[in-house]
Amino acid sequence: MVRGFAILLGLQWIGELISQGLDLPLPGSVIGMVLLLAALRLEWIQLEWVSDAAQLLLDNLSLLFVPAGVGVMVYFDLIAAHWLPLTLALVISTLAVLAVTGTVDRLLSHCGERHGR
Secondary structure: OHHHHHHHHHHHHHHHHHHHHOOOOOOHHHHHHHHHHHHHHOOOOOHHHHHHHHHHHHHOHHHHOHHHHHHHHHOHHHHHHOHHHHHHHHHHHHHHHHHHHHHHHHHHHHHHHHOOO
8 A cells, every 4th residue: 555655645646747847737746647547557557556546645635635624614705705606616617517517528429439439
C-alpha cells in the first residue's frame, strides 16, 4: 500500500510541477490523474500496485470534503449576498455539462454502431 500511495502522490506532484511550470489553467491533480491513466494504459504501472491505496482513499472520500464544507461556512455571508448569481452559474453549468455529455455519448454510440461495436 505504501508503494501505491507513493505512486499516486508522485504523479500528483509531477502534475503540479507541470501545471505550475507551464502556467496551465488546469489543476496539477487533474494532470496527475491523466498521467496515472496513461501510465496504467501503457502498463508502466500495474493496477495492483495502486488499487489498495486508491480503495482506501475512496472508502474515506467523505473526509476529503470536510475542508470544502468549512470553506463554505467561512464564506457563508459572501455566499448569502451573492446567492442568485451562484445558483444561476451552478444550474447553467450543470445543464451545459449534461448537454455536452449527452451529445458526446450520442456521437460515440453512432460511431460505435458504424464500426460494428
